[in-house]
Structures are given as C-alpha cells and as structure tokens.
Amino acid sequence: MGAIEPRILKGFRDCLPQQMIARQRMLRAIEGVFERYGFSPLQTPALEYSDILLGKYGDDAERMLYRFADKGGRDVCLRYDLTVPLARVAAQYGNLPMPFRPYQIGPVWRAEKPGRGRYREFLQCDVDIVGSPSLLADAECMAVDNDVLSALGVTNFTIKLNNRKVLTGLLESLGPAASSGENANGILRTIDKLPAAGEKAVRRLLATDNGLDQSTIGRIFEFLGIEGSNEQMLAGARRFFGPSEAGAEGISELSDVLARAAGLGVPEDRVRIDFSIARGLDYYTGSVFETFLLDLPGFGSVMSGGRYDDLISMFVGREMPAVGISVGVDRLFSAMAELGLIKPSKSVTRVLVAPMSTEAVRPALESASRMRAAGRATEVYLEQAKLKKQLKYADQRGIEAVVILGADELAAGEATVRLMTEGEQIQVPLGDLPARVASLLG
C-alpha cells in the first residue's frame, strides 16, 4: 500500500485531460491544414534498427539517440525525428506513387537535457513531399507553416529561410579545408549557433573546434554580415559569389522559393532570409526553414524543416528528392500557453443526466443513450446522491446542461433541464429531450 512512489522520468510528461482537450483541438486544426494541402496520414514505429537512424543526423544529434539492445539482442533506437523513418518508408515501398505526400503525427525521443520548451519525449507533426525536385514543394511547406500558425491564432512570427547550397557554396569558396565532408557539417553546425551564441563565441568555435584560420573566419563573417531586406540580402550574396560558384545556385533557389511562397499567400513580411540558419541535422541539402515566435524571444523554433535530396538515396541508391516541415507540437503548445492562447477545458462532457432516485436510473440511462445518439457527449451520474452534489459535479467539470430526473419529472413524463451558466431550468417531455437539449446547447 503506497510503497511505490508515483513519479515520472525527467523530460517526460503526463498530459492530463485539462491540457489534452486543448491539445487535441490544436492537433485537429493542424491536421486540417495538412489535409487541405492534400497530405495523407502515415504512421511508422517508435523503434527502428539503429543503422537506419545512425549516420543521418550528425554527431551532435546522435549523442541524443536513445539506443539499446532489445530482447532479441537487436541494436535498436527510438526514433529521433519523423523524417528519417519516412525516408526508410519511401525507400522500402517501391510502389508508392510519386510525389508521395504523407503527414505524420507521432512522438519522437531525444536523450538531451530538458529545459524550457525542451522535452525528451515530444510530439512532432510532419508533412513531407517525396519525389519532387520542384521548388514549389519547398514553398508549399512554408505555406503550410504559415497556415498552421494562423489556424492556431498565432500571428506574430517569422519564418527564417536559408539554403544549404548557399552555405556549402560559401565553404567551397574558402578552399578544401573548409568544404570537405565532416568538417563542412561541423562548420555549418557552428554557424547555426550564431543567433543563440553570438558572433564572438562562433568565431572562437570556428577556430578551436573547426580549425579554421582567422582570414577564413573573416571571410565567413563577411558573408554572414550581409544585411537588409530579403532583396538586399540576395543582391549582397550575388555580389559575394561569382556567377559560376555553387553559392550562386543557392541564391537563385532562395529567390525562387520566396517568389513561390508569396504566390501561395505567405505574407512577405513574415519571411526573412537568414544566412546563419543551417539546421543542426546533416541531411539537409537545399532550403532550410525555422519559425520563431516574436513574442517569445529565445524560446526556440516551433516549426522547422527543409529539403533533403540525398537522404532517401542513402537507402535506395537512386535519386529521390524530398522536402518537409515539422511542427514541434509540444513546444508550440507550451509557447501558446505562455502567450495565453490556450483555453483550458475540464471535460468534454456537455450533458449530465442526474437521476434522483433508483427508479430514475433506468429512464436516465435511456435518455443518455438517446442524447449520445444525437451526438452530444453525455454522462450519467454514477452514484445515488443529492441533487446538490450532482450539480456540483457538473459545475466542476464545466458541463453546460444537467438533465434532472426525479419523482416529479417521472410522474409527468418529462425532465427538468438546467442550463448551468444561465441558471435557468425548463421542463421538457422525455421524448423531446435529445432535440431540445441539442438546440439549447447549439
């Protein structure tokens, strides 16, 4: 008795009904946006063979993989995101019609230190477009991003946009020391820290961690220092790169994606080119985006993604371009809670049927069934209790209507319906109950 202390693992959370109700509403809104863009649901397992996930994310991320041997001695990992499992699916099923447009809603796990808006288990909602190299697909991801936040009532945000080709072009222009393989990824991850860590720290890290000399670092910051409107930044970057350099292709893609996104109705002032956005994950190859809430500076990105044209080919060996974006549902939810955009609900029940005596139980059950058939979430009070207690039960749960069935009502063949917010009561013939309650509740 009580010998086991109830507790929960660090970084993991219970979502009690009061939160879950609002969270489910949020998920439905997100799902609605996804489906309006023609994305279809996909689900994959929480566990994958380790070799499916390893080598896709980069060192920083891989340290955060939950990895263990299962009962059969298989080397497995909890998925770190939804993108790599999707890549596996796209590679594994040869009969998928392309472009393949799945959306996924599911938990992912990262064994990192939890903090504000950071958990070890959290829900991601991804949309991906597999099999199309079109930059229109990139722009669609941004439009989904914009629509999702708008649908949730969030208005003050910025989608930061960059292109990996710009960054790799930058590194190539610096010579082989900077642009070769793993070192290039390391440099990008360092650059990605710029908004959080600041220029000084990044300069130091580029020298100590990435082994760059001061003139190379100077050149990088010459590029990162390009400022101004999106147009001005594109123009500045064009001047920086020669026309034949790899970076120029990225600049042209950026310009294209911007135009397409505007065409899809993404307000232009919500999109900002930011050359320091690299994303911590290795698999990105083209567009990268991260979304920030301007009312919560320092909160971190609530939605992000990018193009990963080479990831799926790591499984199949042939070209398979893809682009996607991911909503950090839990983070977004806690951000919205901080901003007061979440209305908590205590229960989904809208009607409580209150039987006042044992004789009233049978008619109460029947009434409840008919109310449910009419589509109203209905509970029957389970114990014999005073009316006072039953009304209190309804009040505590925010239940809008109580159907009272007592001796008087039974004798008259009707029920008393009490509307809790108004405090009004009306007599309703039992036969009309579902229709009347439905119209009273709206």
Next chain:
RNA sequence: GUGGAUGUAGCUCAGCUGGUUAGAGCGCCAGAUUGUGGUUCUGGAAGUCGGGGGUUCAAGUCCCCUCAUCCACCCCA
C-alpha cells in the same frame, strides 16, 4: 556537463537571529432542515518540513553529503 537559485499540505507560499502540539490562501470533503452548482458562512481531512548524516539539552531553522526541480550557458522541435 559548468555556474546560480530553490526544495515545508494536492497547488502557491509564510515560518524573524534554532525553543513546547508546523501555519495561511486556494483546492478538496461535509454541513447551513428533507430535490438545486458557481457567492457567503461553519466545520473537517491532509505534511516522514526532498532524503541521509552531523552539531545541540533542543533543528523546518545551523553544518556536511545526496537527490530533485528551476534559471543561465550549451543544444534543438
């Protein structure tokens, strides 16, 4: 992982320089005449004072260790 802060009732916290049976607000439960919630009034339940060790006649209060949480750095959704 580094630095700082905090751990007292379900929640938010008070408890002065160590001194008898540890408090408040909110919440919860019950009652204010027999079938009417949310307001009010009355009453009630509930705490190994995070855990362990030490100093002392005496520790929630001082010291040490440990665990946990929060904030910053770091990293990301």
